[in-house]
Amino acid sequence: MKLIGLLGAVGWKTTADYYRMINEYTRRQLGGEHTARILLHSVDSHMLHQHQCNNDWPEIGAILGEAGRSLKNGGADFIVLTSNAMHQVADHITCNSKLDLLHIAEPAAAMVHNDGHRLVALIGTRDTMEGDFYQEWLEKHYGIAMITPEADERERVHQIIIDELADGVIHASSRRYVSELIGKLHRRGAQGLILACSEITAIVPPDYDLIPVYDTTRLHARAAVQRAL
Numbered sequence: 001m002k003l004i005g006l007l008g009a010v011g012w013k014t015t016a017d018y019y020r021m022i023n024e025y026t027r028r029q030l031g032g033e034h035t036a037r038i039l040l041h042s043v044d045s046h047m048l049h050q051h052q053c054n055n056d057w058p059e060i061g062a063i064l065g066e067a068g069r070s071l072k073n074g075g076a077d078f079i080v081l082t083s084n085a086m087h088q089v090a091d092h093i094t095c096n097s098k099l100d101l102l103h104i105a106e107p108a109a110a111m112v113h114n115d116g117h118r119l120v121a122l123i124g125t126r127d128t129m130e131g132d133f134y135q136e137w138l139e140k141h142y143g144i145a146m147i148t149p150e151a152d153e154r155e156r157v158h159q160i161i162i163d164e165l166a167d168g169v170i171h172a173s174s175r176r177y178v179s180e181l182i183g184k185l186h187r188r189g190a191q192g193l194i195l196a197c198s199e200i201t202a203i204v205p206p207d208y209d210l211i212p213v214y215d216t217t218r219l220h221a222r223a224a225v226q227r228a229l
Contacts, residue, residue: 002227005099007071010083019040036225041067064081065095065097078102104196108216111214117192118191120194123182129148153181178204182211186210195217196216
Protein backbone atom coordinates (compact mmCIF):
# COMPACT_ATOMS: atom_id res chain seq x y z
CA MET A 1 0.00 0.00 0.00
CA LYS A 2 1.37 3.41 -0.99
CA LEU A 3 1.78 6.16 1.58
CA ILE A 4 -0.77 8.93 1.02
CA GLY A 5 0.53 12.44 1.69
CA LEU A 6 -2.51 14.26 3.02
CA LEU A 7 -2.02 18.03 2.76
CA GLY A 8 -4.54 19.73 5.04
CA ALA A 9 -5.50 23.24 4.01
CA VAL A 10 -8.34 25.68 4.82
CA GLY A 11 -10.26 23.92 7.54
CA TRP A 12 -9.36 21.01 9.81
CA LYS A 13 -12.91 19.60 9.61
CA THR A 14 -12.58 18.86 5.91
CA THR A 15 -9.16 17.29 6.46
CA ALA A 16 -10.70 15.12 9.19
CA ASP A 17 -13.43 14.10 6.73
CA TYR A 18 -10.76 13.05 4.24
CA TYR A 19 -8.95 10.99 6.89
CA ARG A 20 -12.20 9.25 7.86
CA MET A 21 -13.37 8.57 4.31
CA ILE A 22 -9.98 7.31 3.11
CA ASN A 23 -9.89 4.82 5.96
CA GLU A 24 -13.51 3.80 5.39
CA TYR A 25 -12.84 3.13 1.70
CA THR A 26 -9.64 1.25 2.56
CA ARG A 27 -11.50 -1.07 4.93
CA ARG A 28 -14.21 -1.67 2.34
CA GLN A 29 -11.57 -2.66 -0.19
CA LEU A 30 -9.34 -4.78 2.03
CA GLY A 31 -11.67 -5.88 4.83
CA GLY A 32 -10.59 -6.86 8.31
CA GLU A 33 -8.89 -4.19 10.40
CA HIS A 34 -7.00 -2.61 7.51
CA THR A 35 -6.42 1.13 7.57
CA ALA A 36 -4.77 3.48 5.09
CA ARG A 37 -1.13 4.53 5.29
CA ILE A 38 -1.39 8.31 5.69
CA LEU A 39 1.16 11.02 6.39
CA LEU A 40 -0.55 14.31 7.31
CA HIS A 41 0.82 17.83 7.04
CA SER A 42 -1.75 20.36 8.26
CA VAL A 43 -1.19 24.02 7.33
CA ASP A 44 -2.48 26.91 9.47
CA SER A 45 -5.83 27.79 7.89
CA HIS A 46 -5.82 31.33 9.27
CA MET A 47 -2.59 32.14 7.47
CA LEU A 48 -3.88 30.73 4.18
CA HIS A 49 -7.17 32.59 4.55
CA GLN A 50 -5.37 35.91 4.99
CA HIS A 51 -3.36 35.39 1.82
CA GLN A 52 -6.50 34.25 0.01
CA CYS A 53 -8.34 37.43 1.03
CA ASN A 54 -5.40 39.43 -0.35
CA ASN A 55 -5.46 37.36 -3.55
CA ASP A 56 -1.84 36.46 -2.87
CA TRP A 57 -1.79 33.12 -4.63
CA PRO A 58 2.00 33.08 -5.18
CA GLU A 59 2.49 33.10 -1.40
CA ILE A 60 -0.13 30.38 -0.97
CA GLY A 61 1.69 28.34 -3.59
CA ALA A 62 4.97 28.80 -1.74
CA ILE A 63 3.46 27.75 1.60
CA LEU A 64 1.75 24.66 0.20
CA GLY A 65 4.77 23.81 -1.92
CA GLU A 66 6.91 23.75 1.23
CA ALA A 67 4.33 21.55 2.93
CA GLY A 68 4.45 19.25 -0.07
CA ARG A 69 8.22 18.96 0.25
CA SER A 70 7.83 17.94 3.88
CA LEU A 71 5.46 15.15 2.79
CA LYS A 72 8.01 13.97 0.23
CA ASN A 73 10.76 14.01 2.84
CA GLY A 74 8.51 11.96 5.09
CA GLY A 75 8.18 9.26 2.44
CA ALA A 76 4.79 10.05 0.89
CA ASP A 77 4.21 8.54 -2.56
CA PHE A 78 1.71 11.16 -3.75
CA ILE A 79 -0.21 14.17 -2.43
CA VAL A 80 -3.91 14.65 -1.73
CA LEU A 81 -4.77 18.32 -1.14
CA THR A 82 -7.87 18.65 1.04
CA SER A 83 -9.24 21.90 -0.42
CA ASN A 84 -10.96 22.64 -3.70
CA ALA A 85 -9.94 26.29 -3.96
CA MET A 86 -6.28 25.63 -3.11
CA HIS A 87 -5.98 23.54 -6.28
CA GLN A 88 -5.38 26.83 -8.05
CA VAL A 89 -1.76 26.36 -6.97
CA ALA A 90 -1.59 22.62 -7.70
CA ASP A 91 1.25 23.14 -10.18
CA HIS A 92 3.29 25.00 -7.55
CA ILE A 93 2.89 22.08 -5.16
CA THR A 94 3.98 19.43 -7.66
CA CYS A 95 6.88 21.58 -8.88
CA ASN A 96 8.19 22.32 -5.39
CA SER A 97 7.60 18.91 -3.87
CA LYS A 98 8.59 16.78 -6.89
CA LEU A 99 5.63 14.56 -5.98
CA ASP A 100 2.58 13.67 -8.02
CA LEU A 101 -0.61 15.36 -6.83
CA LEU A 102 -3.94 13.63 -7.27
CA HIS A 103 -5.95 16.56 -8.61
CA ILE A 104 -9.43 16.93 -7.14
CA ALA A 105 -10.94 17.56 -10.58
CA GLU A 106 -9.65 14.27 -11.96
CA PRO A 107 -12.06 11.75 -10.36
CA ALA A 108 -15.07 14.07 -10.72
CA ALA A 109 -14.35 14.72 -14.40
CA ALA A 110 -13.87 11.00 -15.04
CA MET A 111 -17.22 10.13 -13.47
CA VAL A 112 -19.04 12.91 -15.34
CA HIS A 113 -17.51 11.55 -18.56
CA ASN A 114 -18.43 7.97 -17.72
CA ASP A 115 -22.01 9.07 -17.12
CA GLY A 116 -22.11 10.57 -20.60
CA HIS A 117 -22.69 14.22 -19.70
CA ARG A 118 -21.46 17.00 -21.99
CA LEU A 119 -22.39 20.04 -19.88
CA VAL A 120 -22.20 20.31 -16.09
CA ALA A 121 -22.66 23.04 -13.52
CA LEU A 122 -20.36 23.72 -10.58
CA ILE A 123 -21.00 25.38 -7.23
CA GLY A 124 -18.51 26.03 -4.43
CA THR A 125 -16.74 28.97 -2.87
CA ARG A 126 -16.09 32.11 -4.91
CA ASP A 127 -12.49 31.26 -5.79
CA THR A 128 -13.45 27.80 -7.01
CA MET A 129 -16.40 29.00 -9.09
CA GLU A 130 -14.38 31.84 -10.61
CA GLY A 131 -11.18 29.86 -11.03
CA ASP A 132 -10.48 27.92 -14.20
CA PHE A 133 -8.89 24.71 -12.93
CA TYR A 134 -12.08 22.61 -13.05
CA GLN A 135 -13.10 23.94 -16.44
CA GLU A 136 -9.64 23.35 -17.87
CA TRP A 137 -9.58 19.76 -16.62
CA LEU A 138 -13.07 18.97 -17.93
CA GLU A 139 -12.41 20.50 -21.34
CA LYS A 140 -8.82 19.32 -21.81
CA HIS A 141 -9.34 15.69 -20.83
CA TYR A 142 -12.94 15.02 -21.81
CA GLY A 143 -14.29 17.89 -23.89
CA ILE A 144 -16.95 18.63 -21.26
CA ALA A 145 -18.30 22.17 -20.91
CA MET A 146 -18.97 23.77 -17.52
CA ILE A 147 -21.18 26.59 -16.29
CA THR A 148 -21.38 28.39 -12.94
CA PRO A 149 -24.00 30.66 -11.38
CA GLU A 150 -24.21 34.34 -12.32
CA ALA A 151 -22.03 36.83 -10.41
CA ASP A 152 -24.64 37.79 -7.81
CA GLU A 153 -25.57 34.15 -7.34
CA ARG A 154 -21.93 33.21 -6.81
CA GLU A 155 -21.65 35.81 -4.07
CA ARG A 156 -24.75 34.46 -2.34
CA VAL A 157 -23.53 30.86 -2.51
CA HIS A 158 -20.11 31.92 -1.18
CA GLN A 159 -21.76 33.77 1.71
CA ILE A 160 -23.89 30.75 2.59
CA ILE A 161 -20.81 28.50 2.67
CA ILE A 162 -18.51 30.84 4.60
CA ASP A 163 -20.94 32.50 7.01
CA GLU A 164 -23.30 29.61 7.65
CA LEU A 165 -22.28 26.11 6.57
CA ALA A 166 -18.65 26.43 7.68
CA ASP A 167 -19.98 27.04 11.21
CA GLY A 168 -22.52 24.22 11.03
CA VAL A 169 -25.46 26.60 10.55
CA ILE A 170 -28.20 25.62 8.09
CA HIS A 171 -30.99 28.10 7.38
CA ALA A 172 -34.12 26.95 5.58
CA SER A 173 -33.94 30.04 3.39
CA SER A 174 -30.41 29.15 2.29
CA ARG A 175 -31.39 25.56 1.55
CA ARG A 176 -34.30 26.87 -0.54
CA TYR A 177 -32.08 29.37 -2.35
CA VAL A 178 -29.53 26.72 -3.34
CA SER A 179 -32.28 24.33 -4.44
CA GLU A 180 -33.81 27.01 -6.65
CA LEU A 181 -30.37 27.89 -8.02
CA ILE A 182 -29.74 24.27 -8.98
CA GLY A 183 -33.05 24.26 -10.82
CA LYS A 184 -31.97 27.37 -12.69
CA LEU A 185 -28.64 25.77 -13.65
CA HIS A 186 -30.53 22.70 -14.82
CA ARG A 187 -32.74 24.87 -17.04
CA ARG A 188 -29.57 26.41 -18.48
CA GLY A 189 -28.72 22.96 -19.74
CA ALA A 190 -26.59 21.43 -16.99
CA GLN A 191 -26.81 17.63 -17.04
CA GLY A 192 -24.91 17.18 -13.79
CA LEU A 193 -23.84 19.21 -10.76
CA ILE A 194 -20.33 19.27 -9.32
CA LEU A 195 -20.31 20.06 -5.60
CA ALA A 196 -16.85 21.60 -5.35
CA CYS A 197 -16.99 22.30 -1.63
CA SER A 198 -17.34 19.87 1.26
CA GLU A 199 -19.68 22.14 3.24
CA ILE A 200 -22.26 22.52 0.47
CA THR A 201 -23.10 18.82 0.74
CA ALA A 202 -24.93 19.67 3.98
CA ILE A 203 -27.78 21.19 1.97
CA VAL A 204 -27.46 19.26 -1.32
CA PRO A 205 -27.84 15.52 -0.64
CA PRO A 206 -26.06 12.98 -2.87
CA ASP A 207 -29.43 11.54 -3.88
CA TYR A 208 -30.74 14.89 -5.09
CA ASP A 209 -33.49 13.94 -7.53
CA LEU A 210 -33.43 16.81 -10.05
CA ILE A 211 -29.91 16.31 -11.42
CA PRO A 212 -26.97 13.92 -10.86
CA VAL A 213 -24.68 15.22 -8.11
CA TYR A 214 -20.90 14.75 -7.91
CA ASP A 215 -19.41 15.25 -4.43
CA THR A 216 -15.77 16.08 -5.16
CA THR A 217 -14.55 15.45 -1.60
CA ARG A 218 -15.95 11.93 -1.51
CA LEU A 219 -14.79 11.13 -5.04
CA HIS A 220 -11.31 12.50 -4.28
CA ALA A 221 -10.97 10.39 -1.13
CA ARG A 222 -12.06 7.26 -2.96
CA ALA A 223 -9.63 7.94 -5.81
CA ALA A 224 -6.82 8.35 -3.25
CA VAL A 225 -7.50 4.84 -1.97
CA GLN A 226 -7.62 3.43 -5.48
CA ARG A 227 -4.23 4.97 -6.24
CA ALA A 228 -2.74 3.83 -2.94
CA LEU A 229 -3.80 0.24 -3.49
